[in-house]
Amino acid sequence: MTVKRKREAVLRLLRGEDLEMVSRDLGVTAATLTSWREAFMTGGETALRARPGDDRDERIKRLEATVGRMAMERELLDEKIRRMEDGQPLGRRRPRR
Numbered sequence: 892m893t894v895k896r897k898r899e900a901v902l903r904l905l906r907g908e909d910l911e912m913v914s915r916d917l918g919v920t921a922a923t924l925t926s927w928r929e930a931f932m933t934g935g936e937t938a939l940r941a942r943p944g945d946d947r948d949e950r951i952k953r954l955e956a957t958v959g960r961m962a963m964e965r966e967l968l969d970e971k972i973r974r975m976e977d978g979q980p981l982g983r984r985r986p987r988r
Contacts (some may be wrong), residue, residue, distance in 0.1 A: 898931070900919075904924060904928050910925070
């Protein structure tokens, strides 16, 4: 059954139609209808819990990206320091022209 038909069946139940009548009309068990209704209600409850996005979300994303970049730079610098202390070459440089 399509999502649209399931949604319509659940809405019929929520509007007060008898579970057995909807079950017979659609040819599905009452248990199936009940599980659809519970899933529908859980999804609606989850949607109501989510807070709407605001400019803080965008700022948080930018700050997380900055922290990630800084952490990577730190790791590279730590590796460079380790190689210098061990006397290892830092890498091949391209000749200047």
